[in-house]
Amino acid sequence: MSEIVLYGANWCGDCRRAKAWLREHEVPFTDVDVEQDDAARDRAIELAGGRKNIPVIALPDGRVLVEPTDTELAAAVQG
Template identity: 65%
Template structure:
């Protein structure tokens, strides 16, 4: 996994995962999606990263972690600001 790309741990059945994925695609944010539903190692890694059972777990390019982020939280973390 590249250090300059977003990584999202999620599952196809997860509504928040689908919403977050759609936001990433809509905003042209490159990301790697890891399906935790059938991959126990990925499940463990997502819990290890977040300290929680919730998905999606979004790993930011700077190493920060978002768990079940809203669209606004994704925007604040990933879109450039017009400062």
């Protein structure tokens, strides 16, 4: 994986905030809608260790963030 993958849903406020932060900081990412794709939903739950919270953000280095704050997202992306 060469880019960040964000698993989320359009109705999710935390997902919208995370996407806005990534766009504002010009961080490329793939937006995967777990409401429209059952396999993606299952993958997000798997990545999150069984949790069903979103967004689940998969980083290129293998780290996974679940419902990160803007501060946590910044540290992960810029760190």
